[in-house]
Amino acid sequence: MVKVVKFGGSSLASAEQFTKVGDIIRSDESRKYVVPSAPGKRNSKDTKVTDMLYACYDLAENDQDFKVMLRKIKDRYDSIINGLHLKLALDEEFKIIAENFKAKAGADYAASRGEYLNGIIMANYLGYEFIDSATVIFFDENGNFDAEKTDKVLSKKLEQTEKAVIPGFYGAGPDGKVVTFSRGGSDITGSIVSKACHASMYENWTDVSGCLVADPRIIDNPQPIKVVTYRELRELSYMGASVLHEDAVFPVRKAGIPINIRNTNDPEAPGTLIVESTCQKPDYTITGIAGKKGFVAVNIDKDKMNSEVGFCRKALQAFEENGISIEHMPSGIDTMTVFVHQAEFEGKEQQVISSIRRLAHPDIIDLESDLALIAVVGRGMKSNRGTAGRIFSALAHANINVRMIDQGSSELNIIIGVSNDDFDKAIKAIYDIFVVTQL
Ligand SMILES: Nc1ncnc2c1ncn2[C@@H]1O[C@H](COP(=O)(O)OP(=O)(O)O)[C@@H](O)[C@H]1O
Ligand SMILES: N[C@@H](CC(=O)OP(=O)(O)O)C(=O)O
Numbered sequence: 001m002v003k004v005v006k007f008g009g010s011s012l013a014s015a016e017q018f019t020k021v022g023d024i025i026r027s028d029e030s031r032k033y034v035v036p037s038a039p040g041k042r043n044s045k046d047t048k049v050t051d052m053l054y055a056c057y058d059l060a061e062n063d064q065d066f067k068v069m070l071r072k073i074k075d076r077y078d079s080i081i082n083g084l085h086l087k088l089a090l091d092e093e094f095k096i097i098a099e100n101f102k103a104k105a106g107a108d109y110a111a112s113r114g115e116y117l118n119g120i121i122m123a124n125y126l127g128y129e130f131i132d133s134a135t136v137i138f139f140d141e142n143g144n145f146d147a148e149k150t151d152k153v154l155s156k157k158l159e160q161t162e163k164a165v166i167p168g169f170y171g172a173g174p175d176g177k178v179v180t181f182s183r184g185g186s187d188i189t190g191s192i193v194s195k196a197c198h199a200s201m202y203e204n205w206t207d208v209s210g211c212l213v214a215d216p217r218i219i220d221n222p223q224p225i226k227v228v229t230y231r232e233l234r235e236l237s238y239m240g241a242s243v244l245h246e247d248a249v250f251p252v253r254k255a256g257i258p259i260n261i262r263n264t265n266d267p268e269a270p271g272t273l274i275v276e277s278t279c280q281k282p283d284y285t286i287t288g289i290a291g292k293k294g295f296v297a298v299n300i301d302k303d304k305m306n307s308e309v310g311f312c313r314k315a316l317q318a319f320e321e322n323g324i325s326i327e328h329m330p331s332g333i334d335t336m337t338v339f340v341h342q343a344e345f346e347g348k349e350q351q352v353i354s355s356i357r358r359l360a361h362p363d364i365i366d367l368e369s370d371l372a373l374i375a376v377v378g379r380g381m382k383s384n385r386g387t388a389g390r391i392f393s394a395l396a397h398a399n400i401n402v403r404m405i406d407q408g409s410s411e412l413n414i415i416i417g418v419s420n421d422d423f424d425k426a427i428k429a430i431y432d433i434f435v436v437t438q439l
Contacts, residue, residue: 002200004199011206013039038169039118054107054110077121086125105177133170135172136171145171145192154193169181202258203262208224222431227275230274231410233249233274235290240292285381291427295341296368296371300337317359339371376414376415382412402418
């Protein structure tokens with residue numbers, strides 16, 4: 001049996017945290033492949049090493065002195081090495097990094113050094129082999145992850161390596177240059193490694209006891225979700241439950257490998273198990289709540305819209321032509337609404353409106369900004385009558401004006417639009433009714 005264990009930045013922020021991680025790995029022989037992130041925050045005011053590296057490289061790129069900043073980064077690693085009493089020096093590595101910064105090796109290269117160096121420390125601490133991810137994880141010429149090539153090379157390498165540390169977050173392009181995933185991407189590396197070695201489990205260790213019913217920054221001490229399906233989690237992580245990168249599900253899902261989210265600071269807690277399907281009923285009618293702020297609703301009205309063949313296509317073409325991605329699209333009889341990201345839309349709103357007018361000839365176009373979308377997700381919702389009713393009465397009691405409702409045809413989720421200002425209050429009201437009072 002082989003388990004892949006990924007540890008997030010908060011689990012590796014200091015020597016003390018490394019010690020907890022070492023204990024976890026050594027307590028189970030099957031934890032053979034370890035994917036570390038870069039050191040994260042030691043406290044709420046601290047800075048992640050990845051952010052320090054981006055800032056440091058920014059100085060280098062603008063021909064400013066970056067040595068002081070790089071020294072600070074080295075200090076963070078040295079304090080881990082010294083705290084663990086390792087016989088390891090990173091002076092040579094930092095010399096190479098400084099030279100590459102001077103040669104403007106790129107922001108991806110710079111950011112990747114966070115996990116690269118942490119991987120070297122971790123391998124030394126555990127006595128595992130170190131595998132540089134640039135030699136086993138590949139991106140194509142467009143910067144997209146190359147699953148086929150990676151799986152071939154990585155599987156072969158892991159077959160020959162009994163125990164290894166493979167740093168998260170990066171790989172290499174066809175020219176050998178380092179490429180990173182998007183932020184939080186070490187979760188993806190863990191998933192890729194799990195697939196390549198046919199792991200029996202992908203353990204993702206973080207600083208919370210699993211995927212929680214709601215964001216702990218909004219709800220005090222939310223309940224952990226015991227079992228969640230890949231589909232439910234995909235909805236939750238897409239809508240902002242940031243415990244797992246939204247792209248981390250695909251590689252393991254294809255291979256049928258379950259994910260277990262665990263807490264490094266509470267290793268006995270079972271955490272959350274993420275599976276393809278389960279007959280286990282969720283503890284509550286809903287599995288989870290997640291949401292994001294910053295949307296604009298573009299309301300498009302036209303009399304007899306429904307009988308005009310091709311109207312929606314023409315209206316949507318206006319967004320496509322302007323490179324705007326669409327988030328949701330609830331519709332009525334003579335009206336359709338398109339939800340888009342405010343930050344993406346703001347600079348282009350007048351172009352989009354004139355494109356809609358030119359292509360679809362609507363009667364009225366009207367914009368509503370500063371909206372938030374909240375997803376209430378749960379496989380148990382379709383077998384429970386009155387779920388939507390309970391959500392809306394909870395929101396009405398909390399004096400929240402619901403601006404949009406969109407229930408997916410799978411009945412796996414209900415999306416609700418509220419104003420940005422009501423976002424936290426709405427999540428609290430929904431959490432209360434389903435989890436706290438269970439009315
Ligand atoms: N529904 C949720 N369940 C658990 N954590 C969540 C949820 N929504 C947001 N989070 C946040 O995700 C954080 C864990 O993700 P992340 O910071 O990427 O961890 P790591 O550094 O371990 O990869 C938690 O500390 C928590 O603040
Ligand atoms: N260190 C990278 C990648 C990552 O996955 O980190 P974490 O596991 O701490 O979210 C980042 O900060 O984006």
